Amino acid sequence: MTGIKKRVTGSYLVSTLSIALVLVVVGILAFILLNARQISDHVKQNIGFSIIVKDNVNEAEIKKMQKILDTKSFVASSVFVSKEEAATEFKQELGEDFEEVLGYNPLLPSVEIKLNPVYANNDSLALIEKSLLKNELVQEVSYQKSLVHMINENVRRISIILLIAGAALMLISFTLIRNTIHLAVYSQRFLIKTMQLVGAKPFFICKPFIQNSVWFGFFGSMFANLILLAAIYFLQKEVGGVVNLMNKELIIVMVVFVMVCGILLSLFSSWMSVTKYLNKDVNDLYG
Numbered sequence: 280m281t282g283i284k285k286r287v288t289g290s291y292l293v294s295t296l297s298i299a300l301v302l303v304v305v306g307i308l309a310f311i312l313l314n315a316r317q318i319s320d321h322v323k324q325n326i327g328f329s330i331i332v333k334d335n336v337n338e339a340e341i342k343k344m345q346k347i348l349d350t351k352s353f354v355a356s357s358v359f360v361s362k363e364e365a366a367t368e369f370k371q372e373l374g375e376d377f378e379e380v381l382g383y384n385p386l387l388p389s390v391e392i393k394l395n396p397v398y399a400n401n402d403s404l405a406l407i408e409k410s411l412l413k414n415e416l417v418q419e420v421s422y423q424k425s426l427v428h429m430i431n432e433n434v435r436r437i438s439i440i441l442l443i444a445g446a447a448l449m450l451i452s453f454t455l456i457r458n459t460i461h462l463a464v465y466s467q468r469f470l471i472k473t474m475q476l477v478g479a480k481p482f483f484i485c486k487p488f489i490q491n492s493v494w495f496g497f498f499g500s501m502f503a504n505l506i507l508l509a510a511i512y513f514l515q516k517e518v519g520g521v522v523n524l525m526n527k528e529l530i531i532v533m534v535v536f537v538m539v540c541g542i543l544l545s546l547f548s549s550w551m552s553v554t555k556y557l558n559k560d561v562n563d564l565y566g
Contacts, residue, residue, distance in 0.1 A: 298499030496545030
């Protein structure tokens with residue numbers, strides 16, 4: 280009797296650990312998808328443009344225009360760059376004093392704009408440029424159209440790849456969990472058929488298997504979440520300066536998603552496995 284209990288306990292432990300490992304993959308996928316928008320926005324926030332101001336405009340007028348721009352929905356941040364600051368930066372990049380050669384500073388003051396991510400595309404920038412050029416203080420709006428297009432194309436491609444990978448991983452995860460539950464039910468196939476033959480209702484037969492599977496899924500998801508949270512904590516230490524992964528709302532969504540997936544996939548897999556043996560002939564159970 281003790282040996283049987285050990286085998287049953289071992290079977291439950293193996294099933295729970297197997298489900299947990301599959302759910303770790305599901306959790307990683309969920310975490311990547313949840314953070315994809317944040318990472319995409321982080322990349323797009325680096326897209327910006329320069330508003331080149333005419334040479335005869337005084338600094339007070341430029342700063343007044345900057346304050347108005349800061350109220351616009353497309354502006355994430357703005358920085359005023361004077362002629363002198365522009366010259367200093369250009370000298371550092373060039374490695375020599377171009378003012379001594381030319382005898383004057385040809386650079387114009389500007390306002391450097393960082394875009395809100397939703398406006399970081401060429402269509403929106405074209406409309407913004409057209410609107411800004413109507414301002415009599417503005418001489419030119421400068422930005423790299425090819426760079427903006429490249430960033431948006433790469434973000435779009437990565438999003439498509441993630442969605443395809445997500446669908447594939449969910450299918451694989453369901454198959455693996457189903458096989459794990461099926462193996463746990465397989466050893467009880469004769470008991471299932473015996474209960475059916477003596478008149479037990481399908482729901483009555485399925486109930487204990489489904490309950491066990493729900494516990495498999497629950498404990499498996501708890502174990503998977505512990506692994507995922509530990510991984511996120513250590514990963515944050517490595518990339519904390521680039522992007523914040525410790526977003527409480529996204530982490531809660533991930534934890535709940537993994538738990539729900541573990542329970543529902545285990546429940547559905549158990550129901551399918553028990554139903555399979557209920558629909559089989561007694562002679563087929565030996566196969």
